[in-house]
Amino acid sequence: MNYTDATAEQIHALMEAAYTASVAFRKVPLQQRAALMYAIADTLENSGDALIHTAMAETHLPEARLRGERGRTIFQLRSYADATVQGDWLEARIDTANAEKVPAKPDIRKMLVGIGPVVVFGSSNFPFAYSTAGGDTATALAAGCPVIVKAHPAHPQTSQMVADMIHAAVAACGLPAAVFTHVHGASFEVGQALVLHPRTKAVGFTGSFAGGKALFDLANQRKEPIPVFAEMGSVNPVYLLPEKLAGDAVSIANAYAGSITLGVGQFCTNPGILVGIKGSALVNFATALATAVAAIPAGNMLHAGIQKAYVAKRAAALAQQGITLLAAGLESADDAQAVATIATVDAATFLHNPLLHQEVFGPFSLLVQCADEQELLAVAHAMEGQLTSTVMGTENDLQSHAALLDAIAEKCGRFILNGVPTGVEVCHAMHHGGPFPATTDSRFTSVGADAIKRFARPIAYQSWPDHWLPAELQNANPLQLLRSINGQLSKDAIA
Amino acid sequence: MNYTDATAEQIHALMEAAYTASVAFRKVPLQQRAALMYAIADTLENSGDALIHTAMAETHLPEARLRGERGRTIFQLRSYADATVQGDWLEARIDTANAEKVPAKPDIRKMLVGIGPVVVFGSSNFPFAYSTAGGDTATALAAGCPVIVKAHPAHPQTSQMVADMIHAAVAACGLPAAVFTHVHGASFEVGQALVLHPRTKAVGFTGSFAGGKALFDLANQRKEPIPVFAEMGSVNPVYLLPEKLAGDAVSIANAYAGSITLGVGQFCTNPGILVGIKGSALVNFATALATAVAAIPAGNMLHAGIQKAYVAKRAAALAQQGITLLAAGLESADDAQAVATIATVDAATFLHNPLLHQEVFGPFSLLVQCADEQELLAVAHAMEGQLTSTVMGTENDLQSHAALLDAIAEKCGRFILNGVPTGVEVCHAMHHGGPFPATTDSRFTSVGADAIKRFARPIAYQSWPDHWLPAELQNANPLQLLRSINGQLSKDAIA
Incomplete structure (x- = not known):
């Protein structure tokens, strides 16, 4: 099957749609974001043999490996969905007002929110786990960011099949369609246009040093530079x-x-x-x-x-x-x-x-x-x-x-x-990252729930009444999150 | 008093010394890092009138404001020292081994460690709180990073006086002298040489857009790009x-x-x-x-x-x-x-x-x-x-x-x-940061204990015996940290 590269006009239109979706999606409750991730995992789980056969033909990877990788991708989506709801990644912090302090201390409450539309570059070596519905997509959705995936040109049909499942899951969950967008692009220009578009707020990439570094440089040359997390491999001595x-x-x-x-x-x-x-x-x-x-x-x-x-x-x-x-x-x-x-x-x-x-x-x-x-x-x-x-x-x-x-x-x-480096367990303690040139930012990981933080930024609310705060920061703690309250972590409500 | 700009040779030598210090300081126990921060706070508290009078002469800021700002700086150092020991910022996460999983899951334990030598640019508008012993210095020391402060050329003597207090505190705490280095530099070349030196691993800056953006661009053009957190102000609508x-x-x-x-x-x-x-x-x-x-x-x-x-x-x-x-x-x-x-x-x-x-x-x-x-x-x-x-x-x-x-x-x-934006409370929930061009990375803050994370990166240890692990990750939890154990936060020891 042939896929045509997205045009500049198409990219502009889809990025504008992703921006509009980001305004709503940023506020979608954690539970509903998790439901989307579960729905994607479920469709992948029920995707049958056609997807595997297509991936085998496009990647030359053996059947057992691809079935295993699909399973890993499903596991990732579900475990990141669980982490999304559990909410440790939000870093919810509340400092209550203190009128007696001089000057008076206002009520300040902070949490992480989605950074905005995230462009994800599918990798060639993991057609499922680091591609269309892979770790970058899952963690960006967890953060409340719309995702724009550029299919890897080496497995466009596999990517399209997974994208179609995600589109269906987005629709089934009643979310705006532009929460997930899928484009094809064999030329560098497509990737370049996506990274340079002013609505793009972050980039996830897994691949070669040359590819990742080129995107990093593009992102830093923008009028408004944006973070690029590029995992560019290493020699793993x-x-x-x-x-x-x-x-x-x-x-x-x-x-x-x-x-x-x-x-x-x-x-x-x-x-x-x-x-x-x-x-x-x-x-x-x-x-x-x-x-x-x-x-x-x-x-x-x-x-x-x-x-x-x-x-x-x-x-x-x-x-x-x-x-x-x-x-x-x-x-x-x-x-x-x-x-x-x-x-x-x-x-x-x-x-x-x-x-x-x-x-x-x-x-x-x-x-x-x-x-x-x-x-x-x-x-x-x-x-x-x-x-x-x-x-x-x-x-x-x-x-x-x-x-x-x-x-x-x-x-x-x-x-x-006393082990071998191959095999990257998906768990909370995993760090899949490292000093440059392994990645473009040693402070972040692309595996484990902490990977969500690549695509989220803090916002602090000062002196807002309770009913105007996001549920995550309200006095009653309706989401039962572990929050720092005046420096102490607890699930307590605030009187 | 006149101060001469550091030469290229001096900068090379001090960065090499900072690197050597970083190897040791990264492993210095949290309690000892906090002791250094407390010692700096104590010397500042006892610094008397001469420091205030010098700062008044150099900055034209009024006495009450400078006394207040010194007090804020002391408070910052102590509160960040407390946060250093409490250790939430470490994001300690432990996943225990599971031999029954297929493939077997190894023991993996992750925590944040200092990123390496950090160059801090003193600001002009906060000669204490965002300068020599200010928030960037305190949070970099908290992370276990040696700090190299470039004095702001508008208040070199104030900066030198504070630096001398820090040198004394470093010596009193028995730490390597190169844990803290102070240089003067009225020319752009000094700052440039510091940011471009291969031993520099991160930069903290508070100042103008032109200044911050220039450092950000320099850092990204290095063979090994490094993170720059530049707080460049804004119009605060x-x-x-x-x-x-x-x-x-x-x-x-x-x-x-x-x-x-x-x-x-x-x-x-x-x-x-x-x-x-x-x-x-x-x-x-x-x-x-x-x-x-x-x-x-x-x-x-x-x-x-x-x-x-x-x-x-x-x-x-x-x-x-x-x-x-x-x-x-x-x-x-x-x-x-x-x-x-x-x-x-x-x-x-x-x-x-x-x-x-x-x-x-x-x-x-x-x-x-x-x-x-x-x-x-x-x-x-x-x-x-x-x-x-x-x-x-x-x-x-x-x-x-x-x-x-x-x-x-x-x-x-x-x-x-319904307030005014001036007044930045130093507390856990404060976010002093924001989307570009307010800062160079919307995901970080320069106020509050989370500011430590600008200067720290995760490292995961796989399959190490307990006595080889940092105390932060050992089974007995000797530091009584709140750690994620198989996804659940607790202070429990591991059997």
Whole structure:
């Protein structure tokens, strides 16, 4: 099926409609926003095989993975709906008046409200969970923001099918149609026009550094700059500490062979750099990793563009001076399949070649071999901001690497001990974010209920009578929210 | 006294020292950070008259105001210290492991940590409360970030005296000296070098639009963009609704004559635009306002640059087509004193002249006269983002202006009913922020404990044993924090 790019006129009209909807939707009760999210989850749950088959054809992702991802998307919508109603994200704070203070202290009550229309760019690697009805859409709706999704051009039909379900859910919930808008746009101009439109108040993006940074720059060049949360991936370094590696080289190698090649390496938390200190344990690890990866079949990547980029970036990395190919997975007769690859380099070379610090999106990882502890620390300091960093270490390893742990923590959003970074649990404590260039703002996450705060801003009401306040801030606490009252959290009503 | 601008070499050295301090300070216990803030408050409290006299000489602010502002600064430091220890701002969230889930759910624990060295630009209009030991410094220290203050060149000696007190407090608390650094810089190059230095991780600024926007643009053009919270002031519009005005024209006029000229109009929440509907009530209001303002003496502004800008911007406003001078305060033989000024214009002219929407920093306000309700609404929609907006209205007024209230709320950070915007209470529910151009990020505040969050980012720890976790996230909850445990807030220990 062919979809045509939205025109400038269409974009203007839909953004104006989204603005009008935002005025009403900002005030729609939390319960009703949650009902919409539940309704979307329900239609997704009942969407049957056609959606899965369409996504399989468009993304080359396997059926089980897509069914799992749909399930995750449904779970996200429901858990964010629950969080919406629970209302901790509102940061409701009430300071009651005090006439005896000099000067008199007025009654002030604050809560978060939707920032306005949010433009969401569907990602290529998660056609459900980070696309049309994905985390950005769910959290923007939770905040009370109309959402405008630009379908990823690699899976327009999947996106359109999900959009149609959302449209139906919006209508069934009796909400203005412009609470959700879906546009197609294969050209950069469509995205640009959406980000630059004065009615757009925030942007959510998951994808490449080049794409996210371009949108961030556009947004900051507006007359009225707007926040862009772009999750741009990272190399998710893994630090292999000596005692742990000496004890577990083979099992760590096998776990990482799986993590590096999971989903043809197309996860934003894919471990793209492994770092260890030269010695027999690292040789054993490298040998076991090479053996495991050599047996892994080539796989279809999401679309031709990504496959082409993988081939080019892999070749560029392998062409660098001092790089050695350590292992390649099984080749395929099909040119469109990506071959799993492990390369290796010594740390001195790595430290002097910025290209090697960049992500090769796909089933690729670089083993950086350090001469000693000093080089290991230098590598950690040289890393850019990351979504995740992982340490493989025993208690003794941790005890003897305090400075390394500090250096790693400074550069990452999630710090994992003795695990693999792939797999992003949807839960309150999850942080899926990190210092630039992992994301454009290290203070926010795109997974977990805190992701709602990307799309909300505080407003304080001063000296308003109770019946003019939003229900969230009224004396009786009709929504039974946990609120800060003169600095103390409680669900109490105010006398 | 003369102070010399910091050189590029000095800035590099101090930023490197601040970075080194940040590694340690990020992990300094909350109680110890609070102790530092208390120590700074104590030295300020005992600073005696010399500081006040120096500030009087440098800022032309009256003694009572400066004593009051020092008191506010002490109060801020102590209340933010209390909030630091209480720890709600940490957003501590714990999700415990669940081995039965498929795939198994790991233990994940998240909290906010200091973002790194923070550069704070002292403001001219609050030499204590928004300068060297002001709100930005206090909240950055609370977050665990070293602070580098650039003294405002209009009050360098005041800034140096306060800095010396902070240096002493840092030493007395046994913290690394580079937790707080103070530099002078009359040239733009000093500020530029501080914002562009790769070790700088965030910026706090209170001042003009031109100054804040320049820093924001610099920060976004870095290889690694960093967040800038710039509070750039606003015109703080006041909407005078018909029934209220008919009943209270004179008392409202008197209250606003005071608010407009308070502190020679040098508050960021100074009401610079008043909006009403033409008619006898508005005539009465204008007459009473003119009478009251005509009796107000001219006053010394903070420094020659601000005085010069006031004279120029006032003249430019008064020179616009369709503008009438409604009232001028008492003139002064001293050219360096600012004359209070009320001008008026009809809404049609206002709507078509963007210059009239801009702040004239000082004791100036523009009365915008609307032909009817439609024009009143159009003016509200035409406003830029504001720190505050105020409605003067009776219950009937509010009932009959629903669309207006929506339009106003959309554009402001604090929404006041029947009061004046000057006066910013330091309390949990205060929001001192607002949509651009009031600030560079509508999602943050510079007053209240939530201001800490400007300088903190989440980090999630996955699968770490208890004794490796920060105290904030340990099972026993040794700091007695309110934490989200599997989605429920509690102070419980974890079994």
